[in-house]
Structure formats: C-alpha cells, structure tokens
Amino acid sequence: MLNAHTVDVVREAEGALMARLPEGTLMRRAATGLAVECARLLPSVYGARIVLMVGSGDNGGDALYAGAGLARRGAMVRALTAGSRVHDAGAAALRAVGGRVRAFTGSGADGADLFGADLIVDGLLGIGGRGGLREPHAELAVQAANAPAPVVAVDLPSGIDADTGEVAGHAVRADLTVTFGTHKPGLFIDPGSERAGRVRLVDIGLGPELPGSDVLRPQAVDIAGLLPGSGAEADKYRRGVLAIRAGSDRFRGAAVLAVGGALRTGVGMVKYGGPERVTDQVLARWPETVAVPLDPRRSTDLGPGRAAAVVVGSGRGTDSGEADELEAVLDSDLPVLVDADGLTLMSGKDGRGLADRVRDRSAPTLLTPHAGELARLLGDVDRGDVEARRLEHARRAARSFGCAVLLKGSTTVIAHPDAPAVVNPTGTPLLASAGTGDVLSGAVGALLASGVPVVEAALCGAYLHGRAARLAHGGAPISASDLLDGLPLAIAEARRAGRPGDHHEG
Ligand SMILES: NC(=O)C1=CN([C@@H]2O[C@H](COP(=O)(O)OP(=O)(O)OC[C@H]3O[C@@H](n4cnc5c(N)ncnc54)[C@H](O)[C@@H]3O)[C@@H](O)[C@H]2O)[C@@H](O)CC1
Numbered sequence: 001m002l003n004a005h006t007v008d009v010v011r012e013a014e015g016a017l018m019a020r021l022p023e024g025t026l027m028r029r030a031a032t033g034l035a036v037e038c039a040r041l042l043p044s045v046y047g048a049r050i051v052l053m054v055g056s057g058d059n060g061g062d063a064l065y066a067g068a069g070l071a072r073r074g075a076m077v078r079a080l081t082a083g084s085r086v087h088d089a090g091a092a093a094l095r096a097v098g099g100r101v102r103a104f105t106g107s108g109a110d111g112a113d114l115f116g117a118d119l120i121v122d123g124l125l126g127i128g129g130r131g132g133l134r135e136p137h138a139e140l141a142v143q144a145a146n147a148p149a150p151v152v153a154v155d156l157p158s159g160i161d162a163d164t165g166e167v168a169g170h171a172v173r174a175d176l177t178v179t180f181g182t183h184k185p186g187l188f189i190d191p192g193s194e195r196a197g198r199v200r201l202v203d204i205g206l207g208p209e210l211p212g213s214d215v216l217r218p219q220a221v222d223i224a225g226l227l228p229g230s231g232a233e234a235d236k237y238r239r240g241v242l243a244i245r246a247g248s249d250r251f252r253g254a255a256v257l258a259v260g261g262a263l264r265t266g267v268g269m270v271k272y273g274g275p276e277r278v279t280d281q282v283l284a285r286w287p288e289t290v291a292v293p294l295d296p297r298r299s300t301d302l303g304p305g306r307a308a309a310v311v312v313g314s315g316r317g318t319d320s321g322e323a324d325e326l327e328a329v330l331d332s333d334l335p336v337l338v339d340a341d342g343l344t345l346m347s348g349k350d351g352r353g354l355a356d357r358v359r360d361r362s363a364p365t366l367l368t369p370h371a372g373e374l375a376r377l378l379g380d381v382d383r384g385d386v387e388a389r390r391l392e393h394a395r396r397a398a399r400s401f402g403c404a405v406l407l408k409g410s411t412t413v414i415a416h417p418d419a420p421a422v423v424n425p426t427g428t429p430l431l432a433s434a435g436t437g438d439v440l441s442g443a444v445g446a447l448l449a450s451g452v453p454v455v456e457a458a459l460c461g462a463y464l465h466g467r468a469a470r471l472a473h474g475g476a477p478i479s480a481s482d483l484l485d486g487l488p489l490a491i492a493e494a495r496r497a498g499r500p501g502d503h504h505e506g
Pocket residue numbers: 014015018026027028030031055056057058059060062083124125126127128129130131132133134135137154155156180204
C-alpha cells in the first residue's frame with residue numbers, strides 16, 4: 001500500500017524531525033532527491049537548459065537548491081521568481097554556481113526562457129499553497145503548460161490542494177511529481193492526481209515520525225494478498241453464495257452484467273431473484289446461476305439456501321415494491337451492497353427510513369454511488385461539489401450512514417467511518433459507459449460473499465474492475481460485457497504480482 005498523509009500531519013512530523021537535526025537538513029535531503037530525479041529526465045545534465053519556477057516559500061527553496069546542484073554539474077539554470085519574497089539562501093546557492101535568479105514579469109524574455117527549456121521545475125507552491133493560484137503564479141503555470149519541455153513538480157503540482165486534490169482555477173500540469181517524506185492525498189485523487197503525472201517519493205527520514213495513514217492506495221501485490229484462495233478445502237458454500245437482486249423488465253441487462261461480474265470474480269454460487277423474463281435471460285447467459293423468478297414487489301424472501309452476501313439495486317426500479325425489497329434485504333444480518341436504484345430509494349424526502357435502517361445495521365453495508373447519487377444521498381451538495389472534493393464527500397457519507405461508501409468516478413474513493421480512506425489507482429475513462437457499474441456491484445458482491453471484509457472487498461473489486469477495462473481489449477474502447485472477459489485477466493495479473501520476485505507496480 002502507498003501511504004498518504006495530510007498537511008497538518010506532515011508539518012507535525014517534520015517539526016519533530018527537524019528538532020533533532022541540524023538546520024536545513026530536510027531541505028537538503030529533499031533538494032538532493034529532486035535533483036536526482038530531474039537528472040534522470042535529461043539526456044545530459046551538462047549543458048541542459050533548466051528553468052525553475054520559484055515561489056516565495058520553502059517549496060521554492062527546494063527548487064533553488066536542486067537547481068544549484070544541477071548547475072554544479074554543468075546545467076544552465078534560470079530561476080523565475082513569483083511572489084513577494086524568495087528563499088534567500090537557496091537563491092544565493094544557485095547564484096554562487098553561476099545560476100541566474102530574476103523576478104518573472106511575463107516579458108518576452110521570460111516566455112523565451114520557458115519555451116526554450118529542456119526541463120521546467122515547478123517550485124511555486126508546496127504544502128503551503130492555499131486556494132487557486134494567484135498571479136503571477138497562474139500565468140507561469142499557463143506558460144509552462146504551453147512549453148514543450150517536461151515539467152517536474154516539487155512536492156506537488158502548484159495549484160492542487162494537497163489534502164483533497166481539489167483544483168480551484170489554474171494548476172501546474174506535471175509529467176513527474178517528486179514528493180517528500182510521504183505522499184499527499186491530493187496526489188492520489190482527481191482532479192489533482194491527473195495533474196501530478198508519475199509520482200516519485202523521496203525519503204527524507206520522516207517515516208518514524210508519521211502516524212498511520214490518512215489515505216491508502218493499493219498496488220497489485222496488495223490485491224493479490226486479498227483475493228480469496230482456491231484451496232483444496234474450498235467448497236461452493238465456503239467460497240460463498242451471493243444473492244443478487246438487480247435488473248427489472250425495463251433493465252434486464254443490469255441483472256446479466258451483475259451476475260456475470262460475480263461469476264467472473266469467483267464465487268461459490270449466484271442466486272438470482274427477479275422477474276421471469278429477466279430470470280430467463282440470466283439463465284440463457286449464465287446457466288450456472290440458480291435463478292428464481294419472483295416479483296420483487298411481493299417476494300422479500302431471499303430464497304432457499306444460505307446466502308453469504310446480497311447485492312441489491314442495479315436497474316431494479318424505484319417503486320414502493322422495490323423499496324419493500326430493499327427494506328427486507330437491509331433487515332437481514334448479511335453483508336449488503338446497495339447500488340443505483342437502491343441508492344435512489346434511500347435518497348430524498350421519501351427515503352421511508354431506509355437510511356436509518358442502514359445506520360442501524362450490525363452487518364457490513366456498502367453503498368456504491370457515483371457523484372450524482374452521492375450528492376442526492378447527502379442532500380446538501382451538487383454533483384460538481386462531489387467531483388471537486390471526492391474524498392471529503394465520500395468520508396462524510398460514510399460517517400453519516402455509518403457504513404462503507406465506494407464513490408465511483410475518475411478516482412474511485414472508498415471511505416469507512418473507522419478506517420483510513422482508500423483510493424483506487426486503476427480508474428480509466430474506458431469505464432465511463434453504461435453497465436460498467438453493474439459489473440462492479442457483482443464483482444464486489446462476490447468478494448463479500450467469499451468473506452473478504454467490506455473495505456477490502458470494495459478496493460479489490462474496484463482495482464480489478466479498472467484493470468479489466470484495460471486488459472479486455474488492450475486499451476481500446478470496451479463495453480460493459482467486455483469487462484467480463486477482462487476480469488479473469490485482471491485476477492491472473494494480480495496473482496502474478498503476488499508471487500515472490502514477480503512484483504508489478506499497480
Ligand atoms: N517543512 C519541512 O520540513 C520541509 C519542507 N519542504 C518544502 O517546503 C514546502 C512547504 O513550504 P512552505 O510552508 O514555505 O510553503 P510553500 O512554499 O508551499 O508556499 C507558501 C507560500 O506561498 C504563498 N501562497 C499560498 N497560496 C498561494 C496561492 N494560491 N497563490 C500564490 N501564492 C500562494 C504563501 O503566501 C507563501 O508565501 C513543502 O511543500 C516542501 O516542498 C521540504 O524542503 C522538506 C522539508
């Protein structure tokens with residue numbers, strides 16, 4: 001797992017560490033690591049034209065010291081400063097080795113320096129940045145984006161919120177972010193993560209001072225460790241029976257896709273319950289399903305035999321009959337995943353106390369909204385607010401409903417009232433098509449039925465789902481049905497990553 005910590009936590013840890021070290025040690029460590037990563041991007045440091053964008057704080061100091069190190073190796077380094085002050089010692093260090101430092105004015109000469117650079121280093125703002133970039137920082141960010149050289153962000157791309165990934169206005173778009181001590185949550189969460197490019201962590205010795213993570217990001221090897229085994233003792237009940245209550249006469253595909261997602265993720269048995277025509281279609285595609293025709297408006301019984309978990313809601317409908325069904329499912333003592341129409345039923349004034357039923361449950365519950373559904377569940381924000389601050393709103397919903405929440409989207413975020421948030425690294429625009437959420441609900445349901453704890457089931461399902469999208473057709477567009485072919489490939493890939501000596505970065 002990659003760990004991320006919020007600004008307050010980083011500052012406290014840095015304070016404790018600095019108190020024990022000679023002044024300037026941490027900045028020297030950070031700048032040395034930064035210079036190494038910059039050098040790696042250049043065919044030759046000697047003679048390379050490097051432009052530093054330097055803000056008034058220590059982020060600018062890091063850039064100046066790294067620039068001095070590169071100038072010592074023969075690079076031509078120019079610093080363009082923004083803001084009222086500059087890190088004096090850093091600027092002196094750069095000048096001492098022949099580098100130039102001047103204020104950015106937006107002149108033609110500034111533009112020519114940026115446009116002619118081989119490498120641009122963004123040291124405008126780090127963890128001290130607040131709100132959207134002010135001028136002239138914003139103008140520098142725009143000019144850097146228009147220049148052909150790669151951009152290396154110092155600690156984080158200037159203009160993204162370190163804690164949330166929010167971008168208010170302009171922000172630097174980096175090819176590489178070199179971050180210090182620990183990852184910052186904003187590097188993992190869109191829209192920030194999309195600005196960060198590749199992320200490299202430089203160890204500055206902060207580890208022992210850091211408490212547990214605020215945000216985690218799994219890698220392939222972590223997923224391998226969570227996948228249920230297929231040991232000799234596994235029988236179909238131990239591998240789990242998943243009850244699926246999805247699809248309706250109007251949305252038959254939702255049932256077929258959810259059942260497929262579960263079967264292809266691995267589950268002992270799927271018991272499907274739904275309208276007769278839907279049942280027929282499920283059986284035609286997945287004859288291994290135990291499919292029971294029932295009227296969801298009347299039958300609230302989960303059917304014969306033992307179920308280990310229930311998936312409810314995708315394409316199911318939002319009438320009072322479906323609300324009865326959801327009520328009955330929530331009254332069970334099984335892990336329950338509520339998706340799509342189930343979430344709509346819980347939202348708004350006419351929620352019939354379903355939200356309270358979720359709060360009162362003792363078995364695990366997982367809600368799997370997209371941004372619009374989460375906005376409706378919360379009731380006091382709109383979709384845009386949720387998309388801009390995904391982590392905050394997912395956490396708020398988890399606290400409010402007292403259960404796990406998987407917020408789908410560009411960065412899928414999983415929150416739980418009693419656990420660090422988890423972000424999924426495998427999200428892809430390939431997933432932005434109808435029906436992919438139904439597959440996810442089946443996949444996560446299968447993991448729940450196999451006994452995987454709720455947060456782990458959610459992150460494992462989301463991870464595999466994203467990899468399945470890319471592996472199904474090698475990155476070419478896919479439909480939700482194609483995801484079902486990608487899932488076994490994703491599982492095989494994760495298992496390979498879990499074998500010693502065969503690690504694969506997620
Ligand atoms: N604290 C430490 O121990 C270490 C800090 N390091 C570096 O120091 C950075 C933090 O430095 P600082 O606390 O000085 O803060 P920053 O350098 O991130 O920025 C603070 C400055 O930016 C200005 N500013 C804030 N928001 C702005 C906006 N929206 N538009 C324009 N200007 C804005 C502020 O007025 C202030 O002058 C880290 O990100 C990291 O790069 C590293 O050297 C490692 C050690």
